[in-house]
Amino acid sequence: MGYPVTIANSPPATPFYIRRYRPVATYVLLALNFAIFGLLTWAGGSRNPEVQLNFGASFWPYFRHGEYWRAVMPMFLHIGWAHLLINMYALYLLGQIVEHVYGYGRFSFFYVGSGISGSLASMVMSHHVAAGASGAIMGIVGVMLVAGYLHRDAIPRRMKSVFGRGILATIVATFALGFLVSGIDNWGHFGGLVAGMLLAWIIPPPRPEPAPGTDSGRAWQRATLIPVIIVAAAMAAAARHYRAARAAAKLLERGQEQRAAHQLDQAIRSFQEAARLVPADERPHQRLGALYLAQNQPDQAVREYAEALRLNPDDPLSRVGLAEAYQAQGNTAKAQELMRGLMRAAKLTADEEATLGTELYQHKLYEQAVAHLERALQLDPKLAVAHNNLAWLFATSEDPKFRRPRQALEHAQRAVELTNWKQPEFIDTLAEAYYAIGNYQAAVNAEVRALQLAPNHPEYQHHMARYRKAASAGAYP
Numbered sequence: 399m400g401y402p403v404t405i406a407n408s409p410p411a412t413p414f415y416i417r418r419y420r421p422v423a424t425y426v427l428l429a430l431n432f433a434i435f436g437l438l439t440w441a442g443g444s445r446n447p448e449v450q451l452n453f454g455a456s457f458w459p460y461f462r463h464g465e466y467w468r469a470v471m472p473m474f475l476h477i478g479w480a481h482l483l484i485n486m487y488a489l490y491l492l493g494q495i496v497e498h499v500y501g502y503g504r505f506s507f508f509y510v511g512s513g514i515s516g517s518l519a520s521m522v523m524s525h526h527v528a529a530g531a532s533g534a535i536m537g538i539v540g541v542m543l544v545a546g547y548l549h550r551d552a553i554p555r556r557m558k559s560v561f562g563r564g565i566l567a568t569i570v571a572t573f574a575l576g577f578l579v580s581g582i583d584n585w586g587h588f589g590g591l592v593a594g595m596l597l598a599w600i601i602p603p604p605r606p607e608p609a610p611g612t613d614s615g616r617a618w619q620r621a622t623l624i625p626v627i628i629v630a631a632a633m634a635a636a637a638r639h640y641r642a643a644r645a646a647a648k649l650l651e652r653g654q655e656q657r658a659a660h661q662l663d664q665a666i667r668s669f670q671e672a673a674r675l676v677p678a679d680e681r682p683h684q685r686l687g688a689l690y691l692a693q694n695q696p697d698q699a700v701r702e703y704a705e706a707l708r709l710n711p712d713d714p715l716s717r718v719g720l721a722e723a724y725q726a727q728g729n730t731a732k733a734q735e736l737m738r739g740l741m742r743a744a745k746l747t748a749d750e751e752a753t754l755g756t757e758l759y760q761h762k763l764y765e766q767a768v769a770h771l772e773r774a775l776q777l778d779p780k781l782a783v784a785h786n787n788l789a790w791l792f793a794t795s796e797d798p799k800f801r802r803p804r805q806a807l808e809h810a811q812r813a814v815e816l817t818n819w820k821q822p823e824f825i826d827t828l829a830e831a832y833y834a835i836g837n838y839q840a841a842v843n844a845e846v847r848a849l850q851l852a853p854n855h856p857e858y859q860h861h862m863a864r865y866r867k868a869a870s871a872g873a874y875p
Contacts, residue, residue: 423502423622424493427509428486431531434474435482441640444477447527452643454636455529458521459710463678465639468521470632472586473513475529485531492538495560499545499553500603503622508597510625512537512590519589525712528583533590536572539565540594545603552603643679646672650685657689665689680706680713687719688760696726714746714754718763748778756787764800767791786813786824793827793834803834822851826858829865838869 438444438453451457454471461468476482497505516533520526545553546562553561569591576584653668666689673682687702703720710716721736746754755770768791774784792806810828817824829844845862852858 421494421497421502421505423505423509424489424497427493428489431474431476431482431486431489435476438475444475444482448647450475450477450529451527452640454632454639455527456517456521457527458525459680459712460678461521463709465635465678467632467635467639469514469517470510470629471636472517472520472529473510473531473534474633476531477529481530485535488535489531489538492535492542495557496538496541499557500541500601501619503619504601504603506622506625507601508537508541508594509534510628511597512540512593514628515593516586516588516590519592520583520586523585524583526583528586530583530586532572533586536569536587536590537594537597539568539572540591540596541598543569544595544598548599549603552605639676642675646675646679646682649675650681653685657692662689662693678709680709680716683709684716684719687716687723691719691723691726694726696723699723700727714750715757718754718757722763746773748774748781748784751777752781752784752787755784759787759791762796764791764795764797768800780816782813782816782821782824785809785816786821786827789813789831790827793830801834803831806831806834819847820851822848822855822858825851826861829861833865833868838865838871841865842869 434453435444438449441452442449444450447455451460453475454465454468455475456468456472476485493505493509496508500508513531513534516536517528520528520533542561542565546558546564550558550562558564572587573584576582576587649668649672653665653672656662656665656668666686669682669685669689673679673686676682683702683706687699687706690696690699690702700720700723703716703723706716707713707720717736721733724730724733724736751770751774755767755774758764758767758770768788771784771788771791774781775788778784786809789806789809791800792802792809795801807828810824810831813824814821814828819825825844825848829841829848832838832841832844842862842865845858845865848858849855849862
């Protein structure tokens with residue numbers, strides 16, 4: 399499953415140095431963000447969409463099927479060091495200002511409430527995988543905007559310039575950047591900003607000198623337990639999900655291996671167990687649908703693909719699989735309706751186009767597969783996997799109309815160049831492309847390099863035997 403990941407960038411912050419005050423909540427939030435980024439890196443990389451999803455990145459299809467903690471976790475997840483450092487710099491500068499004025503109790507409400515609102519707005523409006531603290535940070539900006547107009551008397555004189563009108567330029571610059579730069583989620587910014595403004599309108603700053611006998615400051619300090627409990631519960635749920643998702647990924651991999659070994663009953667059990675572990679994930683049902691389709695059991699395939707599409711209505715692979723299953727049932731009208739819906743679907747990213755093209759190729763829908771793989775390369779000419787898969791299709795297609803050996807060789811060479819000859823599956827495709835044009839010795843030489851990287855790979859060994867047999871009969875001049 400290829401999912402695009404949108405980055406929520408922080409607003410430019412106005413620097414302000416505050417003396418004689420220790421912003422405890424701001425420091426705790428900074429520590430949490432850096433610690434979780436370290437865990438993301440350890441788990442496989444913060445830029446890996448699957449790692450982000452396993453840790454709780456916002457994604458509407460999973461949220462609406464019960465993973466409500468995805469509204470909380472994104473404010474603690476970041477995509478790459480630059481994303482983290484920009485957001486944390488903004489939090490450090492703006493967080494300590496607002497916490498100084500409001501205290502850590504109210505500040506915690508502002509930050510967590512705005513972060514949740516930003517995540518919800520992003521999920522409902524964009525439907526992409528997203529991560530970043532900028533929804534929460536824009537909430538802090540919203541607090542500064544409202545406080546500058548409604549509670550100006552409560553703001554220390556040295557800070558007045560960055561409240562109210564003083565923060566408007568930051569808001570305008572943030573949204574302008576979101577419109578100009580692809581991958582930035584302005585819906586998250588908008589949701590956080592609105593929530594911060596509403597919370598600041600409802601919750602006033604503490605009195606500089608509380609009236610005798612009042613306990614409002616301590617009450618808000620005790621109320622800090624509410625956002626703390628919300629965040630702790632979300633992190634506990636994300637930890638449980640992470641363990642389940644890792645186990646499900648291993649089951650999916652095992653099921654694929656069992657299917658390749660024709661251990662079909664075991665493969666079905668592996669996929670079913672994966673579906674039990676991650677009930678909101680469409681991928682186990684996709685695997686089951688493909689398995690039933692290969693076994694010529696279209697009714698069961700329709701059931702599984704329909705469930706996958708119910709879990710993630712935007713997933714193109716489930717739509718293609720369900721169309722294929724309906725076609726196998728003889729229900730051509732429903733199959734065509736699904737494919738027309740796919741063509742009308744929202745614009746896909748390069749990774750999604752490549753994934754969809756590969757899935758279409760596996761279903762032997764070559765014309766559609768070529769169209770989507772070529773579209774992926776239009777969007778990203780350096781997408782090595784799209785070059786590789788298009789090369790394999792042109793080199794091995796069962797339909798003579800799509801056997802294009804010379805184009806296969808061009809794409810295969812580009813794929814290995816882009817990956818510096820470090821991906822054995824791409825080198826294997828290059829060998830197959832050489833074989834397709836009749837240059838058998840070059841195919842042998844390329845396969846040698848693939849086997850150096852994966853010496854025990856049975857498919858590469860089988861290919862090598864075929865290439866050597868052809869080369870011994872007479873190599874290409």
